[in-house]
Amino acid sequence: MSTTSIINDELKVATEYVNNVFETVKKRNAYEFEFQQAVKEIFDSLIPLFAKEPLYIQHNILERIVEPEKMITFRVPWVDDQGNVQVNRGFRVQFNSALGPYKGGLRFHPSVNGSIIKFLGFEQIFKNALTGQPIGGGKGGSDFDPKGKSDAEIMRFCQSFMSELYRYIGPDVDVPAGDIGVGAREIGFLFGQYKKLRGAFEAGVLTGKSLGFGGSIVRKEATGYGLVYFTQEMLRDKGLDFNGATVVVSGSGNVSIYAIEKAQQFGAKVVACSDSNGYVYDPDGINLDTVKRLKEVECKRIKEYVDFHPNAEYYDGCTGIWSIPCDIALPCATQNEIDEESAKTLVANGVKAVAEGANMPSTIEAINVYLNNGILYGPAKAANAGGVAVSALEMSQNSMRLSWTFDEVDQKLQQIMHNIYQASMEASVEYGHPGNLMVGANIAGFKKVAEAMISQGVI
Structure with a gap:
């Protein structure tokens, strides 16, 4: 034969x-x-x-x-400021612990359901494996919407949520973090309730904490910075660079803001960003100070950006952002935000690279468009792994009862993103798909988990 x-x-x-x-x-x-x-x-x-x-x-x-080790669903009752009882649904999927304790964020958003949590948890297995850190894969959240809620309402919800979740988590069991709708405020409320219920200060049970009680420097910036570090690795291999490039970034949360910041530091001109209502296009380049003030301080909508920058334009709806010509596209908003038609538009307008800051922001059809047209493509599980990587570094600092400097953490993050790129590229070559980082990242992450599972027997 x-x-x-x-x-x-x-x-x-x-x-x-x-x-x-x-x-x-x-x-x-x-x-x-x-x-x-x-x-x-x-x-x-x-x-x-x-x-x-x-x-x-x-x-x-x-x-x-593909079968979670444990799927937890629970009721979350809480009282709003008018004294009315509200009920939401809570989730935690503990997907795979072959490499370490379950690790993955909590998402508070009306779209959250069992399918969303399971897709995020499944992706997290391989993303976490790629970081080289000893962490398994998990995810969680609720269909609770923090938007429009008072701090007191969010606190009461978080306390109710943690009153059930605390039974299933711990520094060596399952370590949640933030995600969409869950920032330092929510993590603080969750940690306070956990501490009260457990009667112990276990800093390593949650990551994304404020710096005053065990949080890590660079954690807020990590996913956005890591995305740009990974993208820069892709570009360099093809003789390209952020310097002088036109960039479009969707979203305006933590990932987007710090992707914009690092891209601008690398010499790029970022011309657009968005929120769930619409997007702004600024031909002069996005003013990051304005975006930070609107989103991090005043909690306002992105459309108000044009009040401060008259040359900028605001458009309702989000998909139109991908019609803006750019060299590099960084989708950082939500799943399936780029479909086949949007991908074709990006290609027609000359995009050279697409790297994912959000989880699964491109449909399978869109990914095929990138690959079939020779576009550099950084899949989410590799490109946005910086956040969970620094979360693991936060866990290490908590275990050792110390804190590293900004430069120390940032250098570790850069090295981790370099290693992820190299592992993904090498696997793509070894298994017959050179340059296909989706294939390479999936295989590299899968092999680490699979080998651990085989070593540990059928459990």
């Missing part, structure tokens, strides 16, 4: 295995479409690995890794 025939047979076996497991996933999770999308993207990219190394098929790693 020829070498080509053997390779084709191996690919056929691997493809059948992956497809069979995915059919089981669809049956068991029939209406969880975001989860199915995340699983499909990862599964398909693992076929070259299974063809070359059938050991993972023999141990049936896929069917094991």
